[in-house]
Amino acid sequence: xxxxxxxxxxxxxxxxxxxxxxxxxxxxxxxxxxxxxxxxxxxxxxxxxxxxxxxxxxxxxxxxxxxxxxxxxxxxxxxxxxxxxxxxxxxxxxxxxxxxxxxxxxxxxxxxxxxxxxxxxxxxxxxxxxxxxxxxxxxxxxxxxxxxxxxxxxxxxxxxxxxxxxxxxxxxxxxxxxxxxxxxxxxxxxxxxxxxxxxxxxxxxxxxxxxxxxxxxxxxxxxxxxxxxxxxxxxxxxxxxxx
Amino acid sequence: xxxxxxxxxxxxxxxxxxxxxxxxxxxxxxxxxxxxxxxxxxxxxxxxxxxxxxxxxxxxxxxxxxxxxxxxxxxxxxxxxxxxxxxxxxxxxxxxxxxxxxxxxxxx
Numbered sequence: 315x316x317x318x319x320x321x322x323x324x325x326x327x328x329x330x331x332x333x334x335x336x337x338x339x340x341x342x343x344x345x346x347x348x349x350x351x352x353x354x355x356x357x358x359x360x361x362x363x364x365x366x367x368x369x370x371x372x373x374x375x376x377x378x379x380x381x382x383x384x385x386x387x388x389x390x391x392x393x394x395x396x397x398x399x400x401x402x403x404x405x406x407x408x409x410x411x412x413x414x415x416x417x418x419x420x421x422x423x424x425x426x427x428x429x430x431x432x433x434x435x436x437x438x439x440x441x442x443x444x445x446x447x448x449x450x451x452x453x454x455x456x457x458x459x460x461x462x463x464x465x466x467x468x469x470x471x472x473x474x475x476x477x478x479x480x481x482x483x484x485x486x487x488x489x490x491x492x493x494x495x496x497x498x499x500x501x502x503x504x505x506x507x508x509x510x511x512x513x514x515x516x517x518x519x520x521x522x523x524x525x526x527x528x529x530x531x532x533x534x535x536x537x538x539x540x541x542x543x544x545x546x547x548x549x550x551x552x553x554x555x556x557x
Numbered sequence: 558x559x560x561x562x563x564x565x566x567x568x569x570x571x572x573x574x575x576x577x578x579x580x581x582x583x584x585x586x587x588x589x590x591x592x593x594x595x596x597x598x599x600x601x602x603x604x605x606x607x608x609x610x611x612x613x614x615x616x617x618x619x620x621x622x623x624x625x626x627x628x629x630x631x632x633x634x635x636x637x638x639x640x641x642x643x644x645x646x647x648x649x650x651x652x653x654x655x656x657x658x659x660x661x662x663x664x665x
Contacts, residue, residue, distance in 0.1 A: 342582050342601050342627065349583040365596030373602035 315361040317347045327371035339374060390490035394483060401479055408472050415468060419461035426454035440550040446535045453527035460520040463513060470503040567595065567603055569646055572612065572639040575631040582627060604629060612638055 315323070321340055328336040343364070350360040364370070428439050429451035442450075478499040485495045505513075532544075539547035567589065574580060574588055586600040607613045612635035617625045631639070 339601065339605070343598070345581075345624070345626070346583050346586065346597065346601075348624075360597075363590075363596065364598035367598075369596075370598040370602065373599060374605060 315358065317344075317357040317361070320357075320361040320364065320367060321347075324367040324371060327368050328374065331371055331375045333371065333374050387490040390486060394486055398483070405472070405476060405479075408475070412465065412468055412472060415461060415465045419458055419465055422454050422458035422461055426451050426458055429454060440545070440548065442535065442548055443538050446531050446538065449527050449531035449534055453524050453531055456520040456523040456527065460517060460524060463517055463520070467503070467513065470505075474499070474503045475501055563593075563595070564599075564603065566646070567593070567599070568607060569639070569642055571600075571603060571607065572631060572635055573643070575613065575629055576636060576639060579628045579630040582629065585629065607635070611635075 321343060324343060325336060325340055328339060333339070346364070347357065347360055350363075351357070355363075425439070428434060429447050432447065433439075434441070478501050481496060481499045485498065488495050535544040535548075536542055538544075541547040545551060570589060570593070571585060574585060580588075582601060582604060585604065586597050589595060589600055590597055604613065608615060608629075612632060613629050614632055615627050615629055618628050619625050
């Protein structure tokens with residue numbers, strides 16, 4: 315690229331980006347060429363060392379950001395309102411799911427307590443011999459641990475997602491009005507590695523315990539009742555007990 | 558190297574040079590590219606930004622046998638900003654160095 319090519323390309327780019335005092339900037343680069351040529355460099359060499367005109371023009375752009383942002387801001391605000399609306403619905407769904415998980419967890423705990431203590435409020439817990447009761451109790455207790463942990467993790471996830479979204483909201487507005495951006499926040503909860511390992515092992519153990527004790531409870535029940543469909547034999551779910 | 562991040566440091570270097578004496582644009586560009594690997598063209602946007610922030614002023618001066626040169630001169634605000642940011646940068650660089658050296662020790 316020759317001197318004239320470089321300067322006219324730069325002038326085009328500056329004009330395209332609406333940068334004020336383009337003539338002033340051009341004359342600065344013209345002087346740069348003059349000095350360098352006096353030092354014995356060729357026009358091509360100087361142009362290469364200066365860099366890409368489009369890139370240079372965009373560097374001038376960042377120094378007067380606030381000039382052209384006013385028109386953009388209204389569009390950004392309207393767009394954000396829409397996004398907020400849908401994000402709001404999404405967050406309500408997530409919170410509803412959290413509530414479902416929490417009630418599931420509480421129910422598991424209640425069933426486990428009933429099974430261990432042998433009580434049956436409102437006759438909701440069907441009657442069964444001692445051992446199946448205890449083994450099913452263990453299985454529901456581990457289900458409680460598993461779902462409670464799920465609840466805690468999911469709550470942390472929702473919280474982090476909301477924080478991350480708020481930061482996105484803030485930064486989008488800040489970018490539109492040309493003020494400083496804050497660093498964005500990760501979507502997934504940032505636990506320490508140790509805590510992550512711990513919840514993972516608790517989840518695995520409780521899942522394994524749940525599966526094992528559930529199968530074991532079924533097996534014991536089948537053996538004790540002498541029937542594969544032991545719930546018929548013990549008269550659960552409205553069947554008449556087979557004596 | 559990340560250019561955005563380099564730009565902030567370059568601003569500091571420009572201020573440190575201008576604190577000693579007034580310079581014209583080409584002089585600053587030569588000074589910086591002698592020490593730091595940058596495209597020559599990036600210096601002028603920095604000068605303009607510093608001027609728009611009020612840290613620098615410019616004046617034209619006739620030279621014997623040539624067109625008038627545009628000189629850059631640091632303002633009082635520029636001096637104050639330089640002192641503040643210089644201290645901040647040196648402190649920051651020291652902390653980063655400590656962190657990176659810790660990282661080095663972990664590998665061994």
